[in-house]
Amino acid sequence: xxxxxLSIDGMHCDGCVQVVQHLLEQQVGVNGCSVxxxxxxxxxxxDAGQVSAETLAExxxxxxxxxxxxxx
Numbered sequence: 705x706x707x708x709x710l711s712i713d714g715m716h717c718d719g720c721v722q723v724v725q726h727l728l729e730q731q732v733g734v735n736g737c738s739v740x741x742x743x744x745x746x747x748x749x750x751d752a753g754q755v756s757a758e759t760l761a762e763x764x765x766x767x768x769x770x771x772x773x774x775x776x
Contacts, residue, residue, distance in 0.1 A: 708757040710746045713770035731755050
């Protein structure tokens with residue numbers, strides 16, 4: 705299991721947080737995530753063999769958010 709942190713621009717409210725969390729949790733290989741509006745980031749636990757940090761960021765970009773991975 706790997707933990708990836710995505711920096712996310714474009715979240716403005718709790719509704720955005722819920723959308724981002726739902727989008728991430730729907731990705732194959734994601735075990736769980738937490739999204740922070742204040743920090744403008746998401747912390748995702750995922751199987752790196754099933755989904756990459758870049759794929760997670762791309763899922764958010766496709767929904768209109770600016771996202772970039774910072775792996776830890």
